[in-house]
Amino acid sequence: QAGLTQPPSMSKGLRQTATLTCTGNSNNIGVQGTSWLQHRQGHPPKLLSYTNNNRPSGISERFSASRSGNTASLTIAGLQPDDEADYYCSSWDTSLTARVFGGGTKLTVL
């Protein structure tokens, strides 16, 4: 099953801003909400944003999401060492009747 496309890695400096992208199509991101998840080694994934730009309670305002057409983006401002993790996007695909994930972006904070 086709998934969403994310760059495999990104490196940014401390206190810089990172923008992660996630490309899908008109059956998923284009028509459904996109969730963004942070996954640190040894921990379960944590939801950062849902339905394009809603933050769950307790998630820092440094994390913001947006969508343009079939591409979703997650922006992390003021990078901290703790932000080093794998980031996944996910959406429901109405054609596949399946949830699809991106391959994940490994973010390194220098």
Next chain:
Amino acid sequence: EVQLVESGGGLVQPGGSLRLSCAASGFNFGIYSMNWVRQAPGKGLEWISYITSSSSATYYADSVKGRFTISRDNAKNSVYLQMNSLRAEDTAVYFCARADVDHWGQGTLVTVFS
């Protein structure tokens, strides 16, 4: 507080079976759909199955269709994954996740080895 706790993982030989359980608490389980998602060693997250709140519909990834079965018992606040005809490539940490993957359990490890 929403809690999801998976159990039932372990070592199994190819062709064998396992049944995973996910016990939910801290929310009205009966009105939420549920998912199973896995992560193979060194790989990303892979969605494998979904069940609606009333069990009226179930969906599967092509990689497990015909071998895995998702079910739930709302009286027991639990969702299950029956895994048959297991293969080496099913080796992974299996997570249950609520609805739009807003809450996740800690995961349970399934290792298929010969």
